[in-house]
Amino acid sequence: MYAQMVKTDADRVKSLDEMDPQERAFQQRIDAGEKIEPKEWMPEPYRKTLVRQISQHAHSEVVGQLPEGNWITRAPTLERKAILLAKVQDEAGHGLYLYCAAETLGVSRDDLYEQLLAGRAKYSSIFNYPTLSWADIGAIGWLVDGAAIMNQVQLQKTSYGPYSRAMIRICKEESFHQRQGYDIMMKLCAGTAEQKAMAQDAIDRWWWPSLMMFGPSDDASVHSVQSMAWKIKILSNDELRQRFVDQTVPQAEFIGLKVPDPDLKWNEKRQSYDFGEVDWDEFFQVLAGNGPCNRERMASRTRAWEDGAWFREALTAHADKAAKRKATAPIAAE
Numbered sequence: 226m227y228a229q230m231v232k233t234d235a236d237r238v239k240s241l242d243e244m245d246p247q248e249r250a251f252q253q254r255i256d257a258g259e260k261i262e263p264k265e266w267m268p269e270p271y272r273k274t275l276v277r278q279i280s281q282h283a284h285s286e287v288v289g290q291l292p293e294g295n296w297i298t299r300a301p302t303l304e305r306k307a308i309l310l311a312k313v314q315d316e317a318g319h320g321l322y323l324y325c326a327a328e329t330l331g332v333s334r335d336d337l338y339e340q341l342l343a344g345r346a347k348y349s350s351i352f353n354y355p356t357l358s359w360a361d362i363g364a365i366g367w368l369v370d371g372a373a374i375m376n377q378v379q380l381q382k383t384s385y386g387p388y389s390r391a392m393i394r395i396c397k398e399e400s401f402h403q404r405q406g407y408d409i410m411m412k413l414c415a416g417t418a419e420q421k422a423m424a425q426d427a428i429d430r431w432w433w434p435s436l437m438m439f440g441p442s443d444d445a446s447v448h449s450v451q452s453m454a455w456k457i458k459i460l461s462n463d464e465l466r467q468r469f470v471d472q473t474v475p476q477a478e479f480i481g482l483k484v485p486d487p488d489l490k491w492n493e494k495r496q497s498y499d500f501g502e503v504d505w506d507e508f509f510q511v512l513a514g515n516g517p518c519n520r521e522r523m524a525s526r527t528r529a530w531e532d533g534a535w536f537r538e539a540l541t542a543h544a545d546k547a548a549k550r551k552a553t554a555p556i557a558a559e
C-alpha cells in the first residue's frame with residue numbers, strides 16, 4: 226500500500242515568479258522569517274493547511290489523554306499517581322491552547338471537534354495502541370513525549386504566530402513529561418528481573434509506533450514540500466525521525482534496554498544510526514481506523530462529548546443570562 230502512494234501536484238511549490246503580487250509579498254515575508262498573525266492576509270491553502278495541522282495536533286493531545294488516563298487509578302504509589310494526574314491534565318491544556326490557536330484562523334472549536342468525532346479529522350496514530358502495563362506509562366513519557374518534543378521544538382519557529390507561541394509553552398511541559406517517563410523506565414530497569422522484563426516488553430511494543438509519529442517518509446509525505454516552503458514545518462519527517470533515533474538509542478543503552486531493531490547500527494561516516502524500515506502497512510492501517518484501539522478511543526471521546534452536553538448548555542444559558550442582565554442594568558451613577 227505504501228509503495229502505491231504517489232505525490233500529487235499539491236507538492237509542487239510555485240516559484241516567486243509564478244505568484245500574484247499579494248502571494249509573492251506573503252512568501253517574501255515568510256522567507257524573511259516574519260511571523261504571520263491572525264487577520265493578516267494569507268493564501269487560502271496556507272490557512273487550510275494550518276487548520277488541518279493545528280486541529281489534528283489538538284485532537285492528538287485530547288485523545289492522547291486516554292491511554293495514560295487508563296493507569297491513573299493503578300499507579301503504583303501516591304507520588305506516581307499525582308505526577309501522572311498532572312501530566313494528563315497538561316495534555317488537556319495543550320489541546321485547549323491548540324484549539325484556541327486554530328480558532329484564530331476563523332474556525333470554531335465545535336466544528337473541529339465534530340470533524341474528529343465524525344472521523345473526518347485525524348489524530349496521532351500512536352494513541353491507537355493499548356497501555357497494557359505500568360511500564361507502558363514510562364514508555365509513553367520517554368518515547369511518545371520524546372518524539373513529540375523532537376517535532377515540537379522546531380514548530381516553535383513555525384511561521385504562524387499563535388501556533389508558534391502555543392508551542393513554546395507546550396514544549397516546556399513536554400520536557401517534564403519526557404523526564405518523568407524516563408524516570409519510570411530507569412526505576413524499572415534498576416529493579417527486579419520481572420520489572421526489567423516489563424520495561425523491555427514496553428519498548429518492544431512502543432518503539433516502532435513512536436517512529437511512525439513523524440509521519441510517512443519524505444518521498445511519500447503529501448504536504449511536506451509546501452508546508453516547508455511556508456515554514457509551517459521546519460524539518461522534514463525523515464530528518465526528525467533520524468534525530469529521534471540518534472537521541473533515544475543511547476538513552477535505551479544507558480538503562481540496559483535493547484531497541485527492537487535488528488538493523489540498528491551506528492554509521493561512523495554519517496555520525497548517525499542506520500535503522501530498519503518502519504512497517505508502513507501497519508501505519509496506514511492505523512490511519513484507516515484499523516489499529517488496536519481506534520474504535521475504543523473514538524467511543525470514549527464521543528461518550529465524553531455526549532455526557533458533557535448538559536454542562537455546555539448550562540454554560541451557554543449562564544452566559545446569555547449574564548449578557549441580558551448587563552444589557553438591562555441601569556447605568557451606575559458616578
Ligand code: FAQ
Pocket residue numbers: 277278281282283285286289290316347348349350351365369370373376437438439440441445446447448449452458462512
Ligand atoms: N498519525 O504529508 P504528511 C503528542 C497523516 S502530540 C496520524 O507527512 P504533514 C503529545 C497526515 O495528517 C502528537 N496521521 O502530513 C502527547 C496526512 O493526512 P491528511 C501529535 C498522520 O501534516 C504525548 C497524511 O498522513 N503531534 O504526542 C501521522 O505534513 C503523550 C500525510 O502525511 C502533532 O500533531 C500520524 N503519526 O506531517 C499527548 C505535531 N503522520 O491530513 C498525549 C504537529 C502523518 O492529509 C500524551 N503535526 N499523518 O489527511 C505535524 O508536525 C505534522 O502534521 C506531521 C505530519 C509530522 C504529524
